[in-house]
Amino acid sequence: MKVHEYQAREIFRSHGLAVPPDRVAATPEEVGAAAAELGGPVVVKAQVLVGGRGKAGGVKLAATPEEARRKASDILGMDIKGITVERVLVASAVDIASEAYAGIVIDRASRRPVMMVSAAGGVDIEEVARATPEKIRRIEIDPRYGLLGHQASALGFALYEDLTLVRRAAQLFRGLYAAFVDVDASLAEINPLVVTRAGELLAIDAKLNLDDNALFRHPDLEKLRDPSDEDPAETEAREKGLSYVKLDGNIGCIVNGAGLAMATMDLIKYYGAEPANFLDIGGSSNPEKVVNAMRIVLSDPNVKAILFNIFGGITRCDDVANGIVVALEQLEVDVPIVIRLTGTNEDEALRILESVGLPATNSMDEVVQRAIDLAVRTAAPEAAR
Amino acid sequence: MSVFIDESTRLVVQGITGRDGSFHARQMMEYGTRVVAGVVPGKGGQTFDDAVPIFHTVADAVAETGATASVIYVPPAFAVDAVYEAADAGIELIVTITEGVPVFDMTRVIPYVQERGARVLGPNCPGLISPGKSKVGILPGQICTPGPVGVVSRSGTLTYEVIHHLTGDGIGQSTCVGIGGDPIIGTSFIDCLEAFEADQETKAVVMIGEIGGTDEQEAARHVKSSMTKPVVGFIAGQTAPPGRRMGHAGAIISGSEGTAMEKIEAFRESGIGVARRPADLVGLVREALG
Numbered sequence: 009m010k011v012h013e014y015q016a017r018e019i020f021r022s023h024g025l026a027v028p029p030d031r032v033a034a035t036p037e038e039v040g041a042a043a044a045e046l047g048g049p050v051v052v053k054a055q056v057l058v059g060g061r062g063k064a065g066g067v068k069l070a071a072t073p074e075e076a077r078r079k080a081s082d083i084l085g086m087d088i089k090g091i092t093v094e095r096v097l098v099a100s101a102v103d104i105a106s107e108a109y110a111g112i113v114i115d116r117a118s119r120r121p122v123m124m125v126s127a128a129g130g131v132d133i134e135e136v137a138r139a140t141p142e143k144i145r146r147i148e149i150d151p152r153y154g155l156l157g158h159q160a161s162a163l164g165f166a167l168y169e170d171l172t173l174v175r176r177a178a179q180l181f182r183g184l185y186a187a188f189v190d191v192d193a194s195l196a197e198i199n200p201l202v203v204t205r206a207g208e209l210l211a212i213d214a215k216l217n218l219d220d221n222a223l224f225r226h227p228d229l230e231k232l233r234d235p236s237d238e239d240p241a242e243t244e245a246r247e248k249g250l251s252y253v254k255l256d257g258n259i260g261c262i263v264n265g266a267g268l269a270m271a272t273m274d275l276i277k278y279y280g281a282e283p284a285n286f287l288d289i290g291g292s293s294n295p296e297k298v299v300n301a302m303r304i305v306l307s308d309p310n311v312k313a314i315l316f317n318i319f320g321g322i323t324r325c326d327d328v329a330n331g332i333v334v335a336l337e338q339l340e341v342d343v344p345i346v347i348r349l350t351g352t353n354e355d356e357a358l359r360i361l362e363s364v365g366l367p368a369t370n371s372m373d374e375v376v377q378r379a380i381d382l383a384v385r386t387a388a389p390e391a392a393r
Numbered sequence: 394m395s396v397f398i399d400e401s402t403r404l405v406v407q408g409i410t411g412r413d414g415s416f417h418a419r420q421m422m423e424y425g426t427r428v429v430a431g432v433v434p435g436k437g438g439q440t441f442d443d444a445v446p447i448f449h450t451v452a453d454a455v456a457e458t459g460a461t462a463s464v465i466y467v468p469p470a471f472a473v474d475a476v477y478e479a480a481d482a483g484i485e486l487i488v489t490i491t492e493g494v495p496v497f498d499m500t501r502v503i504p505y506v507q508e509r510g511a512r513v514l515g516p517n518c519p520g521l522i523s524p525g526k527s528k529v530g531i532l533p534g535q536i537c538t539p540g541p542v543g544v545v546s547r548s549g550t551l552t553y554e555v556i557h558h559l560t561g562d563g564i565g566q567s568t569c570v571g572i573g574g575d576p577i578i579g580t581s582f583i584d585c586l587e588a589f590e591a592d593q594e595t596k597a598v599v600m601i602g603e604i605g606g607t608d609e610q611e612a613a614r615h616v617k618s619s620m621t622k623p624v625v626g627f628i629a630g631q632t633a634p635p636g637r638r639m640g641h642a643g644a645i646i647s648g649s650e651g652t653a654m655e656k657i658e659a660f661r662e663s664g665i666g667v668a669r670r671p672a673d674l675v676g677l678v679r680e681a682l683g
Contacts, residue, residue, distance in 0.1 A: 116576050116606040116643070119500055134648040151500045192497055194576075221575075221642060222495035224470060251640040255632070266574060266640025267548020267603055270629035271671055274653075277632045278670060286633070288640040291531075291549075319550040319557070321519070321533045322413070351533060351553065372554065373672055 009218045010057045011232050014097045016214035020198075023187040025180055027211050030099035036084065040077035042098040043070065049101040050076050054083050054093040057237040064088045069101055091236060102210055107200035108167050109133050110181065111215075112149075112188045121149045121188065123181060125163045129200035155185040168203075176209045177201075191229060192222030241304050248300040250289055257282025258312040258387065259379050260305035260343075262298070264289050264323045272317045275372065281380040284311045291322035298331025302339055312383035313344050317372055320351025329357035333364050344382040348375035395523035395568045396543065396588035396595070397486055397514070398462060402527045405430040405451060405460035405484070407467055407475045409441050413490070414466035417531050418445070421464075424534040426527045430454035432463075451475075451482035462486040464520060464529050469493035473502050476513060480506045488529050489515035489579070496642070499577040506579065513579025517642070519549040519571035532556075532569060540565015542678055543589035545582055546601035547574050547608075547641070551629055554671050555601060562675045564682075567595040574641030576605070582612035590620050597623045597681040599674055600665070604630035605644045605651045610659040617663035623681035625666040627674055628656045 011019075017027045031042035032055070043050045054066030061067055066088050070076035076098060086093045107129035115122040126144045128136045136143055145166035147159050157178070164177035180201075188196040197215040204210060223230045235243050245252030251266065259276050263269035266288045273283040285305060289297050305314055318328050328349065335341070347368040349357050354370070361368050369375050404421070408414035409431025418441065422428050430448055431441045437449035448454040451463065463479040465472055465488065472491040479487045480502075487506060494516040506513050514521065520530010524537040536553055538560045546552040552571055559566065570585050572578055582600060589595045598620075602609035609628065616624045631653040633639050635646040646652050660667045666681065668674040 114496055114500060114577065116608065117611065119503055119577050121497070121500065138649075150504075151497060152504070189497065192495055194496060219496045220638075221469065221493045222497065224493075225495075251638075253634070253637050253639060255634065263550075265548060265550030266644055267546070267551030267601070267629050268554055270603060270633055270639055270644070271551050271554070271627075273632040274629060275670055283632060286637075286639050319553045321550060321553055322416075322531055323550075350557065351536070373670065 009220055009223065009233055010237060011216050011218065011229070012055045012057065012234065013053065013214055014055055015232050016216035019187055019191060019216060020184070020211055020214050023190070024183040025187070025211050026209060027214065028100040028102055030097050032095055033080065033098055034084070034095050036077045036081040039080035039096060039098050040073045043073040043076035046098065046100050050098050051101045052076055052080050052083060053097045053099065054086065054088060055095040055097055056088050056091045056093055057234060058089045058091055061088060066093060094236070099212070102202060102212060103205045104202045105205045106203045108202070109136070109199045110184060110201045111195065111197035111199065112185060112193070113195050115148070118148050121151055121185070123147050123149060123155065123163060123185065125166050127167055133199060149185065154189070155182055173203065173207070173209060180209060180211070191216065191226060192219045193217060194219045241307050245287070245304050248297070250287060250297065250301055250304065252304055253286040254308060255283055255285050256310070257284045258310050258383050260284045260308065260311040260314040261317070262287050262289060262301045262305060262314065263317045264291065264319065268317060268319055272315070272372065272376065275376045276380065279377055279380055281383065284308055289323075295327055295331035295334050298328055299335040299338060302332070302335040302341070306339060306341065311343055312386040313346065313379045315375060315379040316345070316347040316349070317375060318349045318351070320349065320354060324353045325349040325351060325357035326353040326360060329360040332366065333360060336364065343386055346375050346379045346382065348372055395526055396585070396592050397512070397521060397568065397570065398523055398527045398529055400526040402462050402529070403427050403429045403458065403460045404529060405432055405454045405458070405463045407432045407451065407463055407465045407479065409433060409445065409447060410436060411466055415441070417466065420534070421528055424528045426529060429458040429460050451478045451484065455482045455484065460484065462488065462529060464488040464490060466490055469495070472516060473498040476502050477505060480509050480511050485511050487511060487513045487579075488518070488520050489513060490518065490520060490530055492517040494575070496575065496577050499575070503577070503579050514570070515573040515578060517575045518573030518578070519552065521568060521570040523568045524566050530571070532571065536560055537569065538565040540567065541594065541596035541682065542566050543585070543592065543595040543598040544569040544601070545585040545589070545598065546571055547603050547643070548601060548629065551671070552601060555599060555627070555674055558672055558675050559678065564675065564678055567592060574643050576643040582608050583615045586612060586615055586620060586624070590622055595622065597625070597678055599678060600624055600626040602626065602628045602656055603641070603644050604633050604639065604646050604653050605641070607651065609656040613659040613663040613665060616665055625668065625674060625677040625681055626660050627668045627671060628653045628660070
């Protein structure tokens with residue numbers, strides 16, 4: 009789960025990191041008032057959960073409250089990568105002498121948290137990693153002992169020569185690591201970490217992604233979730249215990265298991281069409297899950313055929329078949345459905361489907377080809393109209 | 394022979410009375426796995442299905458029954474402690490089926506287990522099966538048949554799909570291992586490849602990967618530098634968009650890293666035959682077996 013910059017700044021502050029004062033505002037008037045309250049020049053930043061805000065014109069500097077109000081009226085309501093800006097952060101602008109990068113991720117290869125710093129701050133760190141990896145200093149952290157004092161210092165020395173700054177940076181890195189652990193983050197980033205002309209060390213941006221698996225022990229953080237970050241169908245799917253990602257094609261997919269769901273999408277592509285979505289109904293799927301899955305897939309107007317690919321293990325094929333029957337009773341289904349079922353209770357499932365006149369196959373290749381064929385036929389009369 | 398488990402494996406089921414634990418304990422017993430104990434704190438002294446003694450702790454289960462492996466079906470909030478408990482009790486193989494375990498907790502428990510000379514498989518994995526000998530986890534036994542092919546995969550049902558094709562074509566398996574779909578897992582592709590390389594029964598290996606991370610790329614380099622047995626593979630997620638989690642917590646393309654194409658290329662560069670469809674693995678395996 010991603011959290012907004014203004015939320016991440018608050019979490020960083022509560023762990024002792026120096027972050028310039030700020031306010032959140034939803035109207036140009038609120039922005040003007042916030043700027044007046046903060047005093048001096050401010051930066052107005054769109055609060056959206058996508059990268060590239062600056063490039064899209066969602067971050068602007070303003071010298072006076074009036075200018076802040078004007079710039080905010082440009083930013084509020086702006087569309088950044090399909091997301092409408094509804095809130096902005098108004099933060100005191102700082103006089104920047106140098107910009108660095110500091111971040112922590114959980115590194116899959118070493119199975120440890122890794123802290124990275126680079127003097128090349130303020131730019132895309134992935135770009136730095138690709139073009140000039142030698143500019144990044146990485147330290148693996150043993151999660152049982154945390155970021156050790158000497159490690160924090162070494163990271164400080166990688167960025168600064170001035171001993172006072174090195175000590176402050178080391179202190180800040182320990183705070184950043186503490187925040188990372190406390191909220192069960194999967195990523196914590198300060199980009200840029202700046203030194204002001206007055207010699208202060210400040211985090212002027214904050215990025216935090218949380219581990220979804222750990223949210224059960226952070227009910228307070230779960231409340232920070234912003235539904236505008238998700239397609240409404242994706243929100244509904246998550247609430248119903250399904251994993252759904254909307255895509256651009258026209259074959260709706262309902263599959264049990266993430267790997268098989270991806271392989272099904274790939275096979276659709278292999279046979280020359282495009283999947284409309286990724287959808288994993290998970291294990292031990294009861295009929296209700298199938299009904300919810302059908303509703304979500306059908307909410308996408310691009311869908312011209314629905315493909316079920318079920319390999320029964322924990323999932324019982326007869327449960328899925330019953331779900332399909334119930335869904336057909338409850339929902340208005342105006343596209344063809346093709347079904348592949350194999351594994352646990354397959355025979356029973358085939359009997360159930362046959363009773364409502366739905367044929368099923370046990371071959372994945374066959375069902376994909378058939379879905380594509382039917383989708384083309386469903387789409388054709390519409391195109392002719 | 395087989396890898397990690399065989400007919401002598403003595404299994405304790407942690408969470409044997411839960412919905413998933415009881416269902417799969419029965420499935421494993423039917424398959425012939427030696428389920429020697431169950432552990433449910435508070436239910437020690439009871440018996441599961443009139444056949445398996447239940448203990449309060451794993452240590453008691455090990456002392457009384459000589460269990461060597463454990464399988465964990467407890468909910469995510471308690472799963473990590475169950476792993477620590479199994480390691481402290483001297484269990485050698487700890488198979489963690491539970492999905493949704495906090496990632497940071499795994500970074501702490503894995504070294505703890507390794508320092509005790511034990512192995513974690515998973516979390517968020519289907520477990521493993523040595524056809525005809527033993528199964529630990531949730532893989533459906535009826536789709537497997539004994540034979541010379543080792544299977545290792547990050548997925549569950551996609552693995553079943555592949556095994557189904559192999560068995561349907563008369564190609565049996567030595568052991569099938571599901572390593573799990575989370576970003577931090579206890580047993581890697583490379584651990585499994587090393588085990589298959591050392592296993593006399595295994596003549597070829599099928600490796601099934603997916604988007605996210607660089608485990609497959611590292612495994613490919615390992616195949617090139619250290620394996621004498623042929624390896625063929627499949628990568629799921631060629632149509633997955635970047636930045637989106639595709640079900641598995643670990644299945645996410647971050648920036649430009651972890652794409653299916655990058656992994657397929659790494660496989661090819663290391664001489665690993667890559668199937669375009671799961672069904673095509675059968676032909677590749679036949680070729681590999683010679």
